[in-house]
Amino acid sequence: MNASQKELIKATIPILRTNGNDLISYFYQRMLSNNPELKNIFNMANQASGKQQNALSGAVLAYAENIENPTVLINTLKSIGNKHVSLNIQPEQYDIVGNHLIGSIKEVLGDLATVELIEAWTCAYNELAQIMISIEAEMYQNTINKKGGWKGWRTFIISKIVKENDEINSFYLKPEDSKEIADFYPGQYISVSAFIPELGYKQPRQYSLSSYSNSEYYRISVKKEISQNTTPDGIVSNALHNKKEGDIIEVSAPAGVFFADPEAKNPLVLVSGGVGLTPMMSMVETNKNSLQKNRTVWIHSCRNENVHAFKDTIEELNNENEWLTSFVFYETLPESETNAIEGRIDLHQIKEEILIEDAKYYICGPAIFIKVQYQSLVALGVNRENILYEEFGPQLLSLN
Helix, strand or coil: CCHHHHHHHHHCHHHHHHHHHHHHHHHHHHHHHHCHHHHHCCCHHHHHHCHHHHHHHHHHHHHHHCCCCHHHHHHHHHHHHHHHHHCCCCHHHHHHHHHHHHHHHHHHHHHHCCHHHHHHHHHHHHHHHHHHHHHHHHHHHHHHHCCCCCCCCEEEEEEEEEECCCCEEEEEEEECCCCCCCCCCCCCEEEEEEEECCCCEEEEEEEEECCCCCCCCEEEEEECCCCCCCCCCCHHHHHHHCCCCCCEEEECCCECCCCCCCCCCCCEEEEEEHHHHHHHHHHHHHHHHCCCCCCEEEEEEECCHHHCCCHHHHHHHHHHCCCEEEEEEECCCCCCCCCCEECCCCHHHHHHHHCCCCCEEEEEECHHHHHHHHHHHHHCCCCHHHEEEEECCCCCCCCC
């Protein structure tokens, strides 16, 4: 891009701030109408809720704001790249997206979309697409080069289903071909793809791996999402909960930038809400099997005892191992005796336990939960660089 084109991109920043969501909503409608096959890739629930539109409009705005030096967005681009690789996104699909994005800019901006502006945005998109394609090509190659690694979708069998609580089932997945599977870092996820008859197409979802890395199976622990006042039933989570042992499912190789390095010696502070405990289970199980057994403090919050997944397993680990300290917050305490603390997580209440030198802090749960815990850690003096978080669904938070 030349200097004048960058200035034209920057000149659209006010429009993106005020009307970015409208533009992106129009773009998705245009693209999915003309290329309905992409409904097999996009999370249509996030389309319906507007989360995907919000995430993309934020990303486009961030790119425009940093057009002089887009490399500052590299961590975000790598996170998006991991998601794309888990969905088997291919380079030619960037052409489809680019065609509809530029077409949407023309149609939404009308007379404001000068030839020069369209040329600038076309150039900007093509440069970003090449950056993403390059990042993802390296990720694909690294995955293929792994022992047991593969690219794209692979058929797995649900070998076992375990009910963890009133809402969450664990699914043990083994490859149909009985060949090796790729290892993973604790905290990473896999994508699963299931055909949804009532929609008429497949739907992919990412689920954190909830066990330590092993050569036999992957375990995901899925909450059955039941409709609330403003949200419908979770289409894929309900479909999974209706599956039986022996059913097959398509799975992509492990991916994700939210993980604890098993070789690192840093203490771990894990903060989870609800089903956000799943990547933490992987971290704790991995730590149990490691040589150094890093000091770990786990703070978990959920509504009540009945929806506390892995409760007995965590209590057993806590009682048997000096390296683990756990705190549990229930919004409603049980009538029986419990060590749980009533209410929602208050990190200031246990600051002496969690302010540990050289610790790495991991947060996972709903977006508002992440934001509150992140701000609490910062207020307690924790360096932002030592705080990592996993937001299920589209990336709407930009706390770092």
